[in-house]
Amino acid sequence: xxxxxxxxxxxxxxxxxxxxxxxxxxxxxxxxxxxxxxxxxxxxxxxxxxxxxxxxxxxxxxxxxxxxxxxxxxxxxxxxxxxxxxxxxxxxxxxxxxxxxxxxxxxxxxxxxxxxxxxxxxxxxxxxxxxxxxxxxxxxxxxxxxxxxxxxxxxxxxxxxxxxxxxxxxxxxxxxxxxxxxxxxxxxxxxxxxxxxxxxxxxxxxx
Numbered sequence: 001x002x003x004x005x006x007x008x009x010x011x012x013x014x015x016x017x018x019x020x021x022x023x024x025x026x027x028x029x030x031x032x033x034x035x036x037x038x039x040x041x042x043x044x045x046x047x048x049x050x051x052x053x054x055x056x057x058x059x060x061x062x063x064x065x066x067x068x069x070x071x072x073x074x075x076x077x078x079x080x081x082x083x084x085x086x087x088x089x090x091x092x093x094x095x096x097x098x099x100x101x102x103x104x105x106x107x108x109x110x111x112x113x114x115x116x117x118x119x120x121x122x123x124x125x126x127x128x129x130x131x132x133x134x135x136x137x138x139x140x141x142x143x144x145x146x147x148x149x150x151x152x153x154x155x156x157x158x159x160x161x162x163x164x165x166x167x168x169x170x171x172x173x174x175x176x177x178x179x180x181x182x183x184x185x186x187x188x189x190x191x192x193x194x195x196x197x198x199x200x201x202x203x204x205x206x207x
Contacts, residue, residue, distance in 0.1 A: 011037035011040075014030055014031070015038070018034055019031075023149065024068065028065050029061075032061035038051075075119070075162070076123075077117040077120065077159075082116075083109070083114075087118075095145070099143070101181075102181050102184050104181075110130075111143075114131060116129075127144075127155055130142040131175070133172070138176045138204075139167060139172050140176045153190070153191075156187075160205075175207060177203045178203070179203070188203045191205065
């Protein structure tokens with residue numbers, strides 16, 4: 001019957017898509033859906049060997065998904081003293097093409113006289129955040145970049161709720177960001193930034 005074949009094709013498609021995922025959480029989730037769909041398909045056509053294998057895969061995926069969800073990451077920052085830091089230069093050069101997609105005008109020279117934070121997740125360098133004071137007493141964000149494999153908002157939540165809060169003790173009340181990039185705009189809005197009503201590339205967030 002056609003609907004049975006559709007279930008079989010759907011299971012195959014989910015499984016194939018899961019293998020295209022670079023992030024392990026998405027891979028496990030989609031693969032779990034695929035294996036569960038194969039379980040249903042196998043029951044309908046009485047293919048018990050296929051059922052047994054995919055039921056096993058389904059529970060393996062659940063096990064690792066729970067492990068991922070329950071795991072706690074260790075976040076910290078490394079304060080970079082100046083833009084000429086050898087490590088910072090290597091980091092920026094390595095991710096140069098990806099950085100340009102979000103911050104097309106960015107260059108290491110933009111980090112002159114800025115506060116530079118290297119974001120570490122489980123001691124892995126995953127991003128850079130740089131800001132500088134404005135004449136109005138705010139902090140203007142020069143770059144807020146996270147490498148592709150770690151863009152799950154956990155880094156930014158840590159940065160905004162833990163590290164940047166310290167700037168308030170110095171009298172800073174507001175973060176200012178400017179962007180024309182659609183993906184970055186969505187990120188800013190999700191992180192609680194508010195778009196300026198008179199300037200659609202300007203965003204602000206209370207510290």
